[in-house]
Amino acid sequence: MVVPIIFGISDIPLQVISKLMPAIEEIEKPNCDEVGLNVSKREKKLRLVLLGTGFAGLSFIENFNNYIPTREKDSLELTVIDSRDYLLFSPFLYEVATGQINESHVLVPVANKIGSYGYKFIRADVKRIDPFENKVITLGGQFPYDILVIALGSESNDYGIEGVSENAIPLKNIEEGIRVRKRILESYKKAINIETIGDAVDALTTVVVIGGGAAGVELSASVIDLFEGLNRNRKNRIVRSKVVLVEMQEHLMIDQGKKFSNRLERMLAEKGVELQLGKRVVKVDSDGVILSDGSKIASQNIFWTAGVKPSRVISSLEDKFVNVKKGRVVVDPYLSIPSFHNIYVVGDSALPPKSLEQDFVPQTAAAAVQEGKFVGIHLAHILCGKSKKDVFCYRNHGVFLSVGHRSGICKFSTGLMLTGYSAWAVWGIVHLLKIETLKNKLDILFDWTFARFHLETVSGIT
Ligand SMILES: Cc1cc2nc3c(=O)[nH]c(=O)nc-3n(C[C@H](O)[C@H](O)[C@H](O)COP(=O)(O)OP(=O)(O)OC[C@H]3O[C@@H](n4cnc5c(N)ncnc54)[C@H](O)[C@@H]3O)c2cc1C
Incomplete structure (x- = not known):
């Protein structure tokens, strides 16, 4: 199961990866000092790539930035990719459609904010992810990663109905x-x-x-x-x-x-x-x-x-390793893909396990923000050597x-x-x-x- 992960992360040995990626039932992630992802002890910079700056992506980056200490920040390289440089505040979109709000007022600029954190923002259309080679393929070039966070949202679904x-x-x-x-x-x-x-x-x-x-x-x-x-x-x-x-x-x-x-x-x-x-x-x-x-x-x-369906990029991931159900990628309680634990999926694209309150986590901005926050804090913790006990739990x-x-x-x-x-x-x-x-x-x-x-x-x- 973990074989695909070791391609492309040449400097993280297999035992390290498998230790980092516990079985789904396991609650406690290992300490990062043990597994070698403690960024301050690495020789090469850790490459983190975030796809999507919607509700989930922005919540991820804000929380990651708040929780990662400055000295660890210097040992990693975070690249953010999105085809647009704003967040659309969708709860007010219908008001744009009915002339109550000016369209520019529901767009929140993101590029400068990401830059102010010291991370790189690239405006590009993501075409494909290669989870075996740890690469994101865009029209403008390829981006290798050690850890990938996918927050690409969803697309409108016409269910193939004629016309x-x-x-x-x-x-x-x-x-x-x-x-x-x-x-x-x-x-x-x-x-x-x-x-x-x-x-x-x-x-x-x-x-x-x-x-x-x-x-x-x-x-x-x-x-x-x-x-x-x-x-x-x-x-x-x-x-x-x-x-x-x-x-x-x-x-x-x-x-x-x-x-x-x-x-x-x-x-x-x-x-x-x-x-x-x-x-x-x-x-x-x-x-x-x-x-x-x-x-x-x-x-x-x-x-x-x-209705909505997953982004085309997510659909292209689906194979025998990646389980896509209800148009969403099935993730473990840490919101990573069970067969690719260096890939996290948050927001509309993700289908987290059953939570205490609901059979499934809804595809809403509120849930996306909670998921982004969880992965942001979780990754910041494990990258600086702290262990993290909680699993994701959606709060309605x-x-x-x-x-x-x-x-x-x-x-x-x-x-x-x-x-x-x-x-x-x-x-x-x-x-x-x-x-x-x-x-x-x-x-x-x-x-x-x-x-x-x-x-x-x-x-x-x-
Ligand atoms: C009309 C409408 C009203 C809504 N009202 C509410 C509401 O009142 N309350 C609520 O909680 N939820 C609401 N929602 C749902 C909410 O918008 C979504 O659940 C939420 O946006 C999901 O967040 P996300 O981060 O997963 O995706 P998004 O916020 O959609 O962000 C996805 C990001 O990925 C980028 N992206 C996608 N594909 C690519 C690609 N190939 N290459 C590069 N970048 C890409 C997009 O540009 C975007 O920035 C509403 C949705 C709609 C459509």
Whole structure:
């Protein structure tokens, strides 16, 4: 099992590697002095490579940097690779898509921060990882590593459903957020210029959101607000809109419990979102969406939030050594790959073992931050000779959702549930505290206060 690991780490003998990599059941990692990874005692610099500066990657680097003593830092070389030089604060992406927040305000710059820690940031698209040769292959060159941390997130998954990739816009990155906004605004402008009421106008003013997870729920409620905002100054010629949320499960976010689910469905219905539950999308074409019961929803605005799959780089890793389940790499309790213990996987790409509270760790920013922090501290500890006893344990702090402007639903880990304005205030405070820089926080507060004027600017409709 460990044979593949020894290629490429010429200066770390096999016994050392196998000592560093205990069986999954083993709780205590060995002391690094024993295994030779204590950086201060190595002759050559230890090469650490981090792929991805999203929630998991950034949390890794911040915690690693906090916990690694300066003298050990000099004995290692940390290279960070990402195809973009910012973190996208995805919890606010739907607000970009509905014109409430300026797109630049949800992007947190990362390159300077990484540089200020004394690490190297390289902007490159990772193509492949060769775990046998300990190399990361990018378009711009190859990067050898002794220890690799993969934090590449996930990609939108259309599950191969006919017409989705051609006719529906996913909501996963900033470009897609802007595309969603443009599509709704273009449709609205076309609709107000058509004189007669009929099917053509209906298709332009019907929005279909596919996928009733957190992103789909927040987007559909917010689209209602967007139409209301656009109609506000058009007393004579308002556009009648319809927002449909399609979910293949019988209930929305049922993993949060029946009470949460019922309440959420009621709130959305009161807001004006039409729910199509227990129905699968079988086809999307240029005119609309066809559901599993044979019905068709005519729409020119179809948005996809129905699921994710691993990054292409992760898929290319899969072979008899790397187990990819549910589209995520199965990792051990230390978040390393069982057959390649010098490779850690964190964030959406990782499937950690069952934790105390849940069957699996969810693919959320909150979980990604916890995983990044765990590996950051864990590696800093073992690299400077301390042993680390804990294994990763995910802590669920609750669910916080906005359901349109000034309304929300929260469920804390204690089971306490809040709805309405207070829940929206909690949601806002939690997320504002989490977004990284003071500038981002102030910009977003400004956008929320003057959302109406921002909408007028981006839409060109007054
Ligand atoms: C619309 C939306 C709303 C969401 N809302 C919430 C929410 O409210 N709360 C919550 O907890 N979670 C939310 N999530 C989920 C959350 O965004 C993810 O779980 C989280 O981003 C995962 O973190 P990560 O570090 O694994 O990946 P990411 O944050 O996606 O980071 C991955 C990084 O890897 C880089 N990368 C990927 N592939 C390559 C490559 N080939 N080469 C180089 N670099 C690459 C990317 O550029 C990116 O910087 C939301 C997601 C979406 C899409």
